[in-house]
Amino acid sequence: MSSTLVLGILEQGLVYGIMALGVYLTFRVLNFPDLTVDGSFTLGGAIAAAMIVAGHRPAVATLVAVLGGLAAGAATGLLHTRLRVSGLLAGILTMTALYSVNLRVMGRSNVPLLRRETLITQVESLWASPWTTLLFLLVAGLAVKLLLDWFLQTEYGLAIQATGDNPAMIRSLGVDTDQAVLVGLALSNGLVALSGALVAQYQGFADVGMGIGMIVAGLASVILGQALVRVRGVFFGTLAALVGSILYRAAAGLALRMGLAPGDLKLITALVVVAALAVPRTLEWAGQLRRQARPRSERGGEYA
Amino acid sequence: MLSLRGVSKRFRLDGGWERPALQGVDLFLAEGDFATVIGPNGAGKSTLLNVVAGTLRPEEGQIWLDGRELSHWPEHRRARWIARVFQDPLRGTAAHLTVEENLALAWARGRRRGLRRAVGARERRRFQEWLEQLNLGLEHRLKQPVGLLSGGQRQALALVMAAATRPRLLLLDEHTAALDPTASRQVMELTCRLVAEHRLTVLMVTHNMEQALEVGNRTLMMHEGRIILDLQGEARRRMGVEELVASFARLRGERLVEDRLLLG
Ligand SMILES: Nc1ncnc2c1ncn2[C@@H]1O[C@H](COP(=O)(O)OP(=O)(O)OP(=O)(O)O)[C@@H](O)[C@H]1O
Ligand SMILES: [Mg+2]
Numbered sequence: 001m002s003s004t005l006v007l008g009i010l011e012q013g014l015v016y017g018i019m020a021l022g023v024y025l026t027f028r029v030l031n032f033p034d035l036t037v038d039g040s041f042t043l044g045g046a047i048a049a050a051m052i053v054a055g056h057r058p059a060v061a062t063l064v065a066v067l068g069g070l071a072a073g074a075a076t077g078l079l080h081t082r083l084r085v086s087g088l089l090a091g092i093l094t095m096t097a098l099y100s101v102n103l104r105v106m107g108r109s110n111v112p113l114l115r116r117e118t119l120i121t122q123v124e125s126l127w128a129s130p131w132t133t134l135l136f137l138l139v140a141g142l143a144v145k146l147l148l149d150w151f152l153q154t155e156y157g158l159a160i161q162a163t164g165d166n167p168a169m170i171r172s173l174g175v176d177t178d179q180a181v182l183v184g185l186a187l188s189n190g191l192v193a194l195s196g197a198l199v200a201q202y203q204g205f206a207d208v209g210m211g212i213g214m215i216v217a218g219l220a221s222v223i224l225g226q227a228l229v230r231v232r233g234v235f236f237g238t239l240a241a242l243v244g245s246i247l248y249r250a251a252a253g254l255a256l257r258m259g260l261a262p263g264d265l266k267l268i269t270a271l272v273v274v275a276a277l278a279v280p281r282t283l284e285w286a287g288q289l290r291r292q293a294r295p296r297s298e299r300g301g302e303y304a
Numbered sequence: 305m306l307s308l309r310g311v312s313k314r315f316r317l318d319g320g321w322e323r324p325a326l327q328g329v330d331l332f333l334a335e336g337d338f339a340t341v342i343g344p345n346g347a348g349k350s351t352l353l354n355v356v357a358g359t360l361r362p363e364e365g366q367i368w369l370d371g372r373e374l375s376h377w378p379e380h381r382r383a384r385w386i387a388r389v390f391q392d393p394l395r396g397t398a399a400h401l402t403v404e405e406n407l408a409l410a411w412a413r414g415r416r417r418g419l420r421r422a423v424g425a426r427e428r429r430r431f432q433e434w435l436e437q438l439n440l441g442l443e444h445r446l447k448q449p450v451g452l453l454s455g456g457q458r459q460a461l462a463l464v465m466a467a468a469t470r471p472r473l474l475l476l477d478e479h480t481a482a483l484d485p486t487a488s489r490q491v492m493e494l495t496c497r498l499v500a501e502h503r504l505t506v507l508m509v510t511h512n513m514e515q516a517l518e519v520g521n522r523t524l525m526m527h528e529g530r531i532i533l534d535l536q537g538e539a540r541r542r543m544g545v546e547e548l549v550a551s552f553a554r555l556r557g558e559r560l561v562e563d564r565l566l567l568g
Contacts, residue, residue, distance in 0.1 A: 155408070155417040158401070162409050165398035168390075172357065173465070174383035174413050232400070232449060 004130075009253050011134050013246025014141040015198050016217065020225075021148055022191035023218030024241040029152065029234075030184040031164040035091030035215055039098030040072040040189040042211035044196025046102045049111040049206035058119045062197045069193020070186045072098060077182035102208055109208040111200075118201035133202070140198065144191060145238045151187075152234045160184045161234075192218075213266040220269050221245040223276040248272075305505055306333040306356070306473055311365030313351055313529075325351040326362065327529040333473075338499060338506040338520030342513065342548075347526040349509040353475045356507070358382040370472060384414030387471035389462050389479040396462030399451035403442060403461065406450055407431040410465035434468050438494060456487025460494055467498035474499070476508040492519070513545045523548075527556055 019041060026034035044065040051061035072094055079090035103109065123136040151157045162170040163180040171177050192214075200206040225244020229236050251272070252265055260268070313326040325348045333339060341349050354360040356367060358379035367374045374382050390396050397406050408422040411430070428446065435443040438460050442453075450458060459479060466474060476495065480488040496519060499506055510516050516523050523540055525533035525548075532555045535543060543551075 151419070153422055154419045155412050155422045156419060158405055158409055158422040159412075159417050161401060161405075162398045165400045166395070169396055169398060170409060171380050172383055172388050173409055174380050175409075175417070176378070176380045 005253060005257075007130065007134055009250045010246060011137050011202070013249040014134075014137040014242065015202050016195060016249065017141050017221070017242040017245035018144050018198065019192045019195035019214060020218045020221035020241040020245040021144055021238055022188040022195070023215065024222050024237060025148065025184060025188040025191070027219065028222060028237060029161055029164050030181060030188075032087050032181065032185065033091070034073075034076060034185060034188060035088060036072055036076045036094045036098075036185070036189050037091075037192050037215040037218060038211040038213070039095035039102070040069045040192045040211075041196040041199075041214045042102045042206075042208060043068050043072055043098055043105070044193030045200035045206035045210050046105040046111070046196075046208070047193070048197035049113055049200045050105050050107070052113060052116050052118060052201070053111055058117060058122060058201065062119060062194065062201075065197035066190045066194045069196075070190040072193070073186040073189030074182060076189070077185040080185075081178035081182055099208070106206060106208065110205060111207075112205045113201065114204060118204075119198070120201050137198070137202075141242055144194070145242055148191075148238055149235050156180075156183075213269065216266070216269050216273055217248060220272050220276070221248045223273060224248055224251075227276065305335045305337070305370065306507075307331065307368045308356070309366045309368070311355060311362045311367065313348075313355055313360060313362045324529050326355065328365070329529070329531055331524070331531060333505055333507065336503055336505055337522055338504075339508070339522035339524050340516040340520050341507060341509045341524045341526060342511070342516045343526030348529040349526055350477055351529075352526070353388065353477050353507060353509060356473070357386055357388055357475055385472040386475060387413070387466035387469065387473070388475035388477070389459070389466050391478040391481050393455040393458040393462065393482060396465070397450045397458050400449055402447050402449055403435075403453075404428060404431050404446040406461065407434065407465060410469055413469045413471070434464050437497075438464065440490075454487070456483050456491060459483060459487070459491050463491060463494055463498065467495075467502060467504060470502050470504070472505065474504045474506045476506065478509050478511060481511065495519075513548055517543055517545065517548065525552060525555070527552070532556070 019037070023034075023037060026032045047065040047068045048058075048061045051064060052058055056064075075097075076090045076094040079085045079093060080087050085093065120133055120136070124132050126132070152161055159170060159175045160180045160183065162173075163175065163177045163184070167177045170180075196211065199210065221244035222241050223244065224247045225240030225242070226237075228247065229240035229243060248269075252269075255265065255268055256262060308329055308331040311326055311329045312324060314324040315322045329348075329352065341352065343349050351360065355362050358374065358377060358381075362375070365375070369382075369385055398409070401409070404423050404427070408427055408431075411427065412422070431446060432443045435446075440457055440460055442457060442461065445453070450461065453461065459482075463479065479495070480491045483491060492515070495508075498504070506520065508520065510519075517540065521536060521540075523533070523535040523543075524531050525535075533551065
């Protein structure tokens with residue numbers, strides 16, 4: 001593989017890795033299957049691109065994109081906690097509504113950022129080297145990871161973790177679990193929108209379809225990462241999401257190199273997720289068979 | 305301290321209303337009271353605790369604690385003063401979080417949870433002290449996920465999480481029923497110790513008649529959503545298990561007659 005290809009894979013892995021961190025927060029920590037992601041990712045890209053084209057500073061545009069993502073996540077959270085809409089449906093409703101919002105924000109289906117000043121061009125003008133973008137995205141990805149690690153270890157962050165683990169228990173300890181879900185969803189989609197905003201600036205355009213399949217790509221990253229980094233705890237969980245995202249982009253790049261059409265990628269991604277979900281099931285099933293074969297006396301104490 | 309006035313709760317089923325689970329329950333617990341609650345399956349014991357904790361809302365009646373009316377407060381707000389331990393050891397702790405993280409969650413009971421680090425050196429020392437009293441060796445396992453502990457250990461941990469944070473009221477719903485005899489005895493001893501140490505007011509559901517008479521200072525007997533007997537003082541000291549069972553049969557009979565009269 002050429003070094004530019006490797007560089008590209010690492011860059012993409014990191015920039016999409018921030019989205020995977022958001023997916024980790026909802027799917028793994030909160031135990032909430034949030035499908036808002038496809039919409040909030042595009043929203044981030046749309047807001048950033050539209051504001052940059054309108055002449056705003058890239059940093060400001062990116063910040064507003066994050067706020068948009070927070071609002072999108074909060075919308076899903078409100079649908080779920082106030083109106084008691086199921087988690088899946090709440091995400092789908094917001095995602096669908098966001099399609100129209102994103103078109104409105106951009107004014108058309110594609111906003112190019114050619115020859116515009118973006119965060120990427122800004123850092124590249126600071127230090128001209130082929131490594132600049134990678135370094136910037138590495139710092140960004142790690143900063144988000146460490147921030148998320150820190151937050152989840154705070155009193156409130158721990159309450160969010162417990163909400164995903166045992167909501168009845170944490171309510172009996174005085175936590176408003178509805179609020180915890182709402183905050184978790186908002187933060188997650190804030191990260192997803194940040195990723196969308198950075199991707200738009202990285203690739204030089206925002207497109208109304210840029211978020212399609214994002215949730216499955218995020219899931220694939222989280223699952224791949226966890227297959228590799230098998231240590232419990234938040235620190236390794238977020239690390240796994242980032243590593244998984246790089247792995248996923250590497251696999252996708254490889255597939256394209258082998259002559260697969262870009263359009264087939266989503267099918268492959270879905271199959272990867274299915275396989276990853278099936279493997280532990282199958283292992284568990286095989287384990288049960290083995291356990292049943294063992295004499296009863298050996299079994300005690302397994303869950304002692 | 306705690307007072308319930310005319311509390312009624314019924315469950316809605318597909319076809320309409322189910323027989324009421326609580327029927328106009330009046331109850332007053334004084335500061336430091338330790339009341340055991342007995343009664344047959346379906347008598348409404350768990351419902352009584354759920355209504356006090358706020359997990360269920362009664363249709364009628366009021367619930368007061370320390371001069372505040374809690375009837376319309378959500379569960380998580382009441383949790384500031386009311387702690388509970390469930391029958392199922394899996395319900396009282398978060399399996400994927402570590403022992404110290406679970407304790408930190410409990411330690412923050414009733415306080416605003418902010419962006420302070422949940423488990424620092426000071427907290428860790430405090431938790432270690434709490435756990436050393438249990439003599440279960442848990443003080444060496446602070447960083448292990450709770451899912452690795454045994455049912456008895458998890459229940460002991462849940463009990464510490466409920467009691468060591470000094471709630472105004474402690475609710476225990478058959479919290480030793482799912483444990484083996486040894487673990488059950490240990491957890492019961494621990495309960496008495498923690499209750500005495502922190503001078504807690506307690507409502508404890510049990511199916512063990514001896515326990516119901518030995519532990520605490522009051523025994524409440526429930527049947528069909530009502531408290532049909534409230535034993536305390538001399539009468540309770542003189543009461544034996546057989547006599548208690550006999551009085552249940554007698555009181556239930558009277559109740560039946562009374563209901564029939566009311567209906568007639
Ligand atoms: N969530 C519910 N939905 C419908 N009915 C319920 C529900 N919870 C309890 N009940 C009914 O309310 C009545 C009282 O139940 P409760 O659980 O309070 O009894 P209990 O005294 O705790 O019994 P046990 O000793 O079996 O735990 C029962 O008739 C029960 O079927
Ligand atoms: Mg019960």
